[in-house]
Amino acid sequence: MAVNFSFLSTIEDLESVVTAIPSSPTFPEFVEGRFNRYSEFVELFSSLIMDSSSSAELLCKIRNPKTFKAEVRMPLLKLFRRCVSTVIDTEKSKKIINPTSMFVDNYGHTFKDINLLKRQFSNMPDKDKYALTSLIGEYDDRGKQGYILTDMFFTWFEYVFSGKFTIEGPRGAGKDIQLQSIFDKFDSDYPCDFVIRDFKSRVVLAVGFARYDSTRGGSQSDDRTGGNNDKVMKADEFTKLSNINFKILFLADGPGLTHRDTWEESCILDGKLNDRVRVSTLKLAYKRITEDWLRN
Template sequence: MPNFADFEDEGVDWITILEEDYYPDYLEDAVERHEEDLRKFKQIVHKVDSSAKILTYINSNWKTTGDEGKERRQLLRIFRRYVLPVASVEMTSVKSNHDMVVNDFAEFIRPIDEVREVLNGREFPDEALAGILDQHDDRGEKGYWVEDKIFEWFETNFGDEFNIEGPRGAGSDIYLNEEFSGYEHETPADFIVYGPTDEPEIIGFARYDSDRGGGQEDDRTGGNDDKVQKITEYSKEHDYDIKILFIAEGPGLLLGDMWQSNARTEQKAQNVKVCTLKMMDERISEDWVTSDPISESSGPIIQGEK
């Protein structure tokens, strides 16, 4: 059976490229989606008496979960653009960071009078800012699409004796330390496939890369190698034969050393495969899913082990 590296020469034929809207075609819809967020931010700015209190107001009046949580995040994105561009949304979204943000970054906070002036100077609704917010909304969608296709594939190709679990689309990752007794690392995974005996057969990870290279490339593949090491060691210690499946998608695979880096991840251990969605029919069989590469191996499982 060919390995991941064998597909590189025809790599473009094996990846899925998800289309995106052309600029400025999406702006009209973006304005419609974000007009209410922009309106609420403008109301807050004219309600409070300092720029720091914009953050206080948002954190005090919106929950962090559900629809309110999504709206809160959009308001914080607008806050960052207008008031404090040096602070990330991740930083301001943690309520316990509030005092640190408004005190330690005080010199970078735009005064409220200036915020009002520039805000009132923009046409409402601000088409440019709506477009920026829309780009943020789109960031996870391709990955969610890939995950949904993985679930669909397993449900179509495997019988009722197999069960695939995990967030289908948007949702929190599975943390393996919460799923498996004795697993001590907070490793997030996208899906787990359980076999006919209800034992875990596959731990899976799915990614769509529109772009990838340099240090980001090293971080991604280095993180994958770390997951292989930890999961394989746990599997050996607890008498499992867990396979590890990386579903990699998108044109980013064709950039730099990404294809070969993924191929090296696959070669790192006997229980690992890297595939695109189009490769699954050819490379993921029931025999492989139920195989015992760890317990039946007469040599080292992980490359380089003695």
């Protein structure tokens, strides 16, 4: 009979093991800050509207790298998506390598008429500007919770395991660590968030992934957990071919973790490969991430 190593599956009060990290200030506290940050871009966007003969021309002006640097272009593209066409993805439109004609030819029929835009932005009242800046700043703090979680985990780990293990990786925004840079024999794409080594020998004992989810479920959860399982299988294949063994740690936290589908998939992942794989929240770290587990 197979042994079930999943510790997560034994937890009954799921919310009690989650770390609460607020994502941003609440309403109305964030309103003034977002207005101060984006009001100048609303004014610039308004002037571009008045000087354009079509919404397509407006987009062309915004995306011209000779006119605007990236730090100006991005807020303007956010405004274009909110005010002109919600189908224009800002992550794609910010990449200048994609020609403006691609967006105009394929999505131009969704663009709001420039004359309507001119009427709407002509003498726009402050209350509307406050509302608009609040909207375009909605995702300013996206990813911040993950950075905070990683920093908290690094601080805990370095305190608990000082002189025994080291942990490497970006505490905040930064480049992922590729396993290719650690193991010469690893020949495929495998980015991870942190690497744990023995303090003296520098031998890699574990690779880790950190994720904070404020909310998650359905297809998003399927994508996340499916991707995690792929990471486990790829690492296991490498171990079988190279005889290089290391643990795999998923630091998963946030209220989104306790969604039924996400939690169940995490329970399946936890303890996999005869306990080489563990899933832990920050609150569970002292139980799940131990010297004995890392070394044996």
